[in-house]
Amino acid sequence: MVLPALDIPADRAADSRRVSITRSVSTSPTATFMSPPSSFSGARKASVKHLKPFNTGDIKILLLENVNQTGRDILLKQGYQVEFLKSSLPEDKLIEKIRDVHVIGIRSKTKLTANVLREAKNLIVIGCFCIGTNQVDLQYAADHGIAVFNSPFSNSRSVAELVIGEIIALARQLGDRSNELHQGIWNKVSKGCWEVRGKTLGIIGYGHIGSQLSVLAEAMGMSVIYYDIVNLMALGTSKQVPDLGVLLGEADFVTCHVPELPETQRMIGPKQFEQMRTGSYLINASRGSVVDIPALIDAMRTGKVAGAALDVYPNEPAGNGNYFHNDLNTWAEDLRSLKNLILTPHIGGSTEEAQSAIGIEVGEALVRYVNEGVTLGAVNMPEVNLRSLTLEDSDHIRVIFIHQNIPGVLRKVNEILGDHNVDKQMTDSRGDVAYLMADISNVDHNGVRELYEELESLNSCIKTRILY
């Protein structure tokens, strides 16, 4: 439970607490949430008032999985207490640590299951410093008033570039030639080595990464076809195909860029390998569950598949080290023995550019949420924003009431807020959860506590936060 403190700290207007809302960290056309909403235009001249949920020194943040320095700096600058670990944590250790924190920052390895989140009594927000959010129980988090943010496209280009590199590397058997020469063996061959110009790339999942890859592949003279459950605009001269079977039958290179969902589990299995062209190639930089690995091993052994590149695996170690053995995944040694198979340790998004941009994007989203309650960009909550309070609004507070989306709640909330002047208010819902944000004036310190307690006593209440 997040209780408002009643002492207003003297440093509340410190400039270091300013959160940039307009800073753009990506060139994606879908980045609308990074721009100020229309209510910001004609911006008020007065300085923004920096809200405090309670003494910021008390905000505890746990950052796992080597979150980039850019993100760490943004959070430290706020005066939050930040604990930083390079690796992920096993469930028992995670449970121990998460009990104590208000914010957790993770990447793709840390599993925030209902079992873990149940223990996170103080947690208000989760930052996924990556694209994927499949490692978090998003519904459980929403039902318990915990917002989740990610970085939806800051590493898309990095993944697309890796895949382009792999297409050429597989076509020319680069991995094998390089390994051989590292062992002193000169093996100059052209058999089974191809140019990629004129070949067909089949992209499964034409989202941020798939579509970016499409543009790059066409620039190398490839023909591009794609399969997606959504009807999407084709970039360049690429073509959407009606089903997966058609793509597999036509593509020389097949590459997977779908999220981890029940429907995408092992979507490339024995039947799909059968449908692929003999001598074609498979690339998976999406999630390890998307490709049935024993079926891939069979397809490579029979020559049906001439080469493959894997960046992701059903089980991945928590940190770096000598872990890629059968005790991690039962077929690991079989994979290691195959020719023309590029194995990389989930590095698709691991570039300086991507990690630095993700650190800024997610770091700023966390600060906006903690300090101002803004949910723009949240993946499991309605998106709510209000114009910032200014220093002129000295006796104003911001009320955030996360509640069950059931009839009659707003009437009760407005009765509670009714003794004050509600300057502005916004409510939105997403599924069973609704999010109300209201700026009210003429509130003294005792009034803050009363409001908090009255809102908390409503049956529909999931979480109340008061910022001032």
Ligand SMILES: NC(=O)c1ccc[n+]([C@@H]2O[C@H](COP(=O)([O-])OP(=O)(O)OC[C@H]3O[C@@H](n4cnc5c(N)ncnc54)[C@H](O)[C@@H]3O)[C@@H](O)[C@H]2O)c1
């Ligand atoms: N290897 C890495 O380091 C790395 C980095 C970033 C992302 N990823 C993974 O790549 C995935 C894709 O990323 P993105 O940013 O392009 O996601 P995205 O959401 O922009 O695009 C995913 C596309 O897949 C489509 N899709 C969903 N289910 C499908 C199905 N059953 N069949 C066909 N298409 C389907 C969606 O309609 C969407 O167009 C992420 O979810 C993440 O798991 C991996």
Ligand SMILES: O=C(O)[C@H](O)COP(=O)(O)O
């Ligand atoms: O979801 C993602 O963005 C990618 O899988 C990268 O994950 P990572 O940040 O753990 O490398």
